[in-house]
Amino acid sequence: MAFLVKKYGGTSVGSVERIRHVAQSIKQAKESGDDVVVVVSAMSGETNRLVAMAREVMPAVVDVRELDVLLSTGEQVTIALLSMALKELGVDARSYTGAQVRMLTDSSHSKARILDIDTDRIMGDINEGRVVVVAGFQGVDEDGNITTLGRGGSDTSAVALAAALKCDECQIFTDVDGVYTTDPRVESRARRLERITFEEMLEMASLGSKVLQIRAVEFAGKYNVPLRVLSSFKPGEGTLITYDDEENNMEQALVSGIAFNRDEAQITVTGVADQPGTAYAILGPISELNVEVDMIIQNIGEDDTTDFTFTVHRDEYQRVIDYLKANNEKLGAKSITGDDRMAKLSIVGVGMRSHAGIASRMFKSLADAGINMRLISTSEIKISVVIDEKYLELGVRALHEEFELAE
Ligand code: ASP
Numbered sequence: 498m499a500f501l502v503k504k505y506g507g508t509s510v511g512s513v514e515r516i517r518h519v520a521q522s523i524k525q526a527k528e529s530g531d532d533v534v535v536v537v538s539a540m541s542g543e544t545n546r547l548v549a550m551a552r553e554v555m556p557a558v559v560d561v562r563e564l565d566v567l568l569s570t571g572e573q574v575t576i577a578l579l580s581m582a583l584k585e586l587g588v589d590a591r592s593y594t595g596a597q598v599r600m601l602t603d604s605s606h607s608k609a610r611i612l613d614i615d616t617d618r619i620m621g622d623i624n625e626g627r628v629v630v631v632a633g634f635q636g637v638d639e640d641g642n643i644t645t646l647g648r649g650g651s652d653t654s655a656v657a658l659a660a661a662l663k664c665d666e667c668q669i670f671t672d673v674d675g676v677y678t679t680d681p682r683v684e685s686r687a688r689r690l691e692r693i694t695f696e697e698m699l700e701m702a703s704l705g706s707k708v709l710q711i712r713a714v715e716f717a718g719k720y721n722v723p724l725r726v727l728s729s730f731k732p733g734e735g736t737l738i739t740y741d742d743e744e745n746n747m748e749q750a751l752v753s754g755i756a757f758n759r760d761e762a763q764i765t766v767t768g769v770a771d772q773p774g775t776a777y778a779i780l781g782p783i784s785e786l787n788v789e790v791d792m793i794i795q796n797i798g799e800d801d802t803t804d805f806t807f808t809v810h811r812d813e814y815q816r817v818i819d820y821l822k823a824n825n826e827k828l829g830a831k832s833i834t835g836d837d838r839m840a841k842l843s844i845v846g847v848g849m850r851s852h853a854g855i856a857s858r859m860f861k862s863l864a865d866a867g868i869n870m871r872l873i874s875t876s877e878i879k880i881s882v883v884i885d886e887k888y889l890e891l892g893v894r895a896l897h898e899e900f901e902l903a904e
């Protein structure tokens with residue numbers, strides 16, 4: 498007996514047959530005594546299809562207010578179909594759009610933030626024994642305009658609902674059966690984690706394991722909503738994401754997972770003046786180009802000059818190099834070079850906080866594999882290195898082995 502939010506992503510409701518399958522599992526949960534609020538995405542591919550149509554009609558700049566009206570229809574289809582499928586199975590259900598619930602958001606179309614959720618209507622239905630089916634990804638602003646929360650936003654809708662309704666757990670059903678120690682496509686011995694902390698999940702998610710929307714994990718951490726990632730196709734316990742406290746009794750692994758990101762590029766500016774303002778002179782204009790800079794390293798200067806290295810997304814590489822070269826008169830760099838075939842490889846784990854020597858184990862393991870590290874950065878629960886992309890798979894497997902993450 499629990500009060501649960503169950504969120505089903507696009508592939509889980511990608512066809513009528515799958516919607517029926519989802520209805521069947523909700524029926525089972527209901528029969529076992531759980532109260533259930535369901536949040537659904539649009540059928541897979543639907544949001545992209547709608548975006549493409551909008552672009553066809555308005556090729557230059559799409560009107561964001563109207564775009565939100567359009568995109569919200571994807572989820573409206575799935576809430577109705579799922580409620581019908583539930584009723585067909587004899588389960589009393591009722592669907593609501595974001596506006597009908599009153600998921601109040603700000604007015605930033607296509608990236609709205611949830612401000613408040615009216616829980617009265619939902620609780621009324623729950624108390625009547627109904628399953629409530631809510632459209633993810635959408636809300637309504639003060640003036641009644643339909644808004645959307647940004648791509649992948651139904652995870653956030655689900656977590657926000659679970660927080661507002663004080664549910665026992667927010668279950669995110671997707672096409673993978675949990676969070677893994679690393680990408681199983683790279684290391685076939687990767688293992689599903691039973692538990693992981695919000696902090697670790699954020700590091701894993703931001704480093705490219707795209708299981709959950711980052712905003713949803715932040716939200717869950719902030720409001721302490723236990724999150725569970727499960728497969729809608731394969732039964733199992735999934736992965737529970739919670740706080741690392743005594744109650745949750747985390748298995749004390751030093752390293753919980755190996756995360757990586759292929760799309761990195763490295764840029765090095767040599768021989769710039771070693772004086773106040775140099776970093777700003779290089780990075781200020783880059784941020785004005787709207788390019789996100791990730792790792793930054795500056796060498797100890799020699800002869801009043803210094804070298805400066807940083808990473809950007811591979812897609813931005815040429816633009817940044819061109820910009821720096823075009824403006825080198827001001828910078829006065831001796832050389833501006835780089836490499837756009839880099840990858841970032843990281844170990845993540847709250848266990849690092851209380852243990853020394855983890856970094857050197859990581860470095861030794863990469864050295865033994867013959868992998869050269871170009872940049873290193875550390876935080877409390879993460880160590881990242883930048884390496885040549887061609888060694889990424891090798892590096893992932895070496896670290897997975899070193900930190901004993903396999904089954
Ligand atoms: N349907 C929306 C999207 O494709 C929201 C979601 O799936 O979470 O981005």
Ligand code: MG
Nearest residue numbers: 506507538649
């Ligand atoms: Mg989705």
